[in-house]
Amino acid sequence: MADTGMLSRRGFIVGTGATGLTIGILASCAPGGSGADQDATADPSSIDEINAWVHIDTDDTVTVRIARSEMGQGTLTGLAQLVADELDADWDKVTTVYPTPGENLARERVWRSYSTGGSQGIRGSQDYVREGAAAAKAMLIEAAASAWEVPASECSSENSIVTHGQSGRTTTYGAVAEAASQLAPPLEVTVKDPSEWKIIGAAKKRLDTADKLIGKQVYGADIGLEDVLKDTDATPDKLLSASIRQSPKIGATVASFDAAAVEGMPGVQKVVALNNPFGEGQNAVAVIADTWWQANTALDALPIVWEGGVDFSTEAFEAELDDGLTSDDAFVGNGGGDLAGAFANAAQIVEATYNMPFQNHACMEPMNTTALFTGDRCEIWCPTQNGEAALAAVSEASGLPIEDCEVYKIHLGGGFGRRGAPDYVQQAVMLAMEMPGTPVKLLWTREEDMKHGFFHPTTKGRVRGALDADGNMTGMHLRISGQSILAALIPQALQDGVDYATFQGLLPSGVDERLEDQTLKYSFDNFLVDHAMRNPPVRPGFWRGVNLNQNAIYLECFMDEMAHAAGRDPLEFRLAHLQDSPQAAAVLEAAADRSGWGQDDGKHRGLCVMYGFGAYVAACAEVTVDDDGALSIDRIVAATDPGHAVNPQQIEAQVEGSFVYGLSAMLYGEITFVDGVAQEQNFDTFDSMRIAAMPEVETIIMPSGGFWGGVGEPTIAVAAPSVLNAIYAATGKRVRQLPIKDQNLRDV
């Protein structure tokens, strides 16, 4: 069920051909009709929609339907900009609404994919969203022209107003919306040329800020009875809360628990063991109570005995990773030329091994869902990156037909890839089924969230490079050893056992168009990139940036090592291999130039350039390392070319934020397992960057046009390598073991 959803969620459309549906313009622009009735709860108006994407009220309010989830990345505002521009709408009158996944199902997926990941929100839907808006605009103009009895071709639109040029007559979108909603959609539409954009490309303020400044934005963790009553037809008179404890040890199950010990505690309604949504047996115990604090307090006092499980330890797993680094058996991701010859004839061979530990997503808002089960219907209120997968999970967990299930999406308190997985959805439904007719809000503790992640997988990279006597790189072998995300989550997406997503950022161009946005932009004569799959029993997940993050460390730290070994400037050394990618060279040079690369000013700088999620990104970091080895990251200049830049100030926000996420992992992030138990369980041991460590970030947005690249993820990848290379410039020491944590940078 969730498999294809999770697949397309990240854009790793490997092997299944699940590149989204090829619904034509007619389907996505079908008029409201009965569909509009199903939307009655979404729009406070009796006027039918213009089409699936746009509703316009008599007061000119333009309501844009947004299928993708807003989790901070700004996609809600960006998608609204796409629609508003094609619609020639007055931006000040634009608002948004999430159509529910149930409505999408009932309307034959008119809004297509709800999955929000892989930096796909805008680039993955810009074509049909803009076409839908262009069709709506044509209908509004047609409605006005019909009323005036003039040809539509003599009319124009701007700022939510239709004008008939010859007569000078004008009318508003609101005045013709009802008539427009009755028209047949146009058979074909043409979207604007980028030169005509006014709202796309403008640094518009986000549409979702006001409530976030006053505590009024409702997140899943905040859902109360009144929020439930707004959406459901049922009439519950209270809402209960639940807290949960999942087996601390990987794979363990509940042997017994003494419910009687806590059943008399204040507020406690029920103590329940829950089935493992993804495996055998019961792997969790939850307490349902009047308030969450009561539920959690009772759970703390509840004796639970666990049995079984896996004695997995990250320390012991190192040996398996190391075995993979030198194994003869590996999947080939990219390569060419005569590598053996290059090494045989090398004047100098350089070798380095790097690691990437497990990371937790650590969304600020812990996992949660509110579910209401009434026997013949099940509804949830859920922060999810994949509304359709959540809907399928509700159906599966409740045993009800999917038509009798519904998902009300809530803005996410962070997602980063974690909230595409439906584990917490299934748990909430199971709990609601214990309390028919009463909504139950399941909220995980931070400790549960930290221990039961879908972790950024652990891998190691071993890179060997050959230099000739002139300092030219003549060969390179990058061996990745470690966990495959697809093997664990979407095994059917493997191709003859190969997880091509593991090679994100390193793949060949021109081989598979579905992976073209994850290709290597360096040109190397003799090289090999391969992967020895070593899968631990820890469940992996898609963590913002995914495999691009560690691959950037392996590739770009090593390019720096090679440049220094060759006695060459790291910028010039990289550019020598970017002759076939002017865009990659351009972002790298832009970041270097703005930073002052090459100046003799006593600053210590490091570079990184990558291509991922269809965008070109580079960074130049400046650091100081004091005599005691303490690091200060002083300044980062980042350049990004996402093709088209829909909202420059939000791109800047994503780039700045990427350094917090990427550098938090580099500095502190690590989940270790001992005897199958995650050791880092809260922010005291899994720290995140505070403002004192935050560098100044200067963002250069340089859209070269002609393509749609991602924004939310690619810059994460250049964060750590640029800083690690700058640390070398400052100290002459290479940090190859992450996180930095308490390593003395003068003595690594």
Added chain:
Amino acid sequence: MATLKINGEKKTVDVADDTPLLWVIREQVGLTGAKYGCGIAQCGTCTIHIDGSPVRSCVYPVGALSGEEEITTIEGLSENASHPVQEAWAELDIPQCGYCQPGMIMAVAGMLNDNPNPTDEDIDAEITNICRCGTLARVRKGIKLAVDKS
């Protein structure tokens, strides 16, 4: 049973004395602006004011209150988001997911109550809230803009 004065209103709640103030505010008083993030005073999403000073309410037992303290949550910080910090936050479009921002705003507003003109070092020492979306660069700019607006 505890009595508290919150955003200018007296409230009496029937909870155990060791219940964290955060959960009293969220579940008994019904104000959900202050968020749960860690429960161990690490992340700061639960920050509120007690007599104008920032407090991490997730570890503050309600029984420690006398009932006379002025408790302020994000909902009571200002009328119409008119506090200089809120105005600066709006102008710079700071929130991303926004979950940490009530705590962030209250931490900054609390700092400015005691120290209306903080240096960068003061900011580094006083503002230790976690934001996983990574708004930290704009938060620093926002603090400076809020100072200018005050």
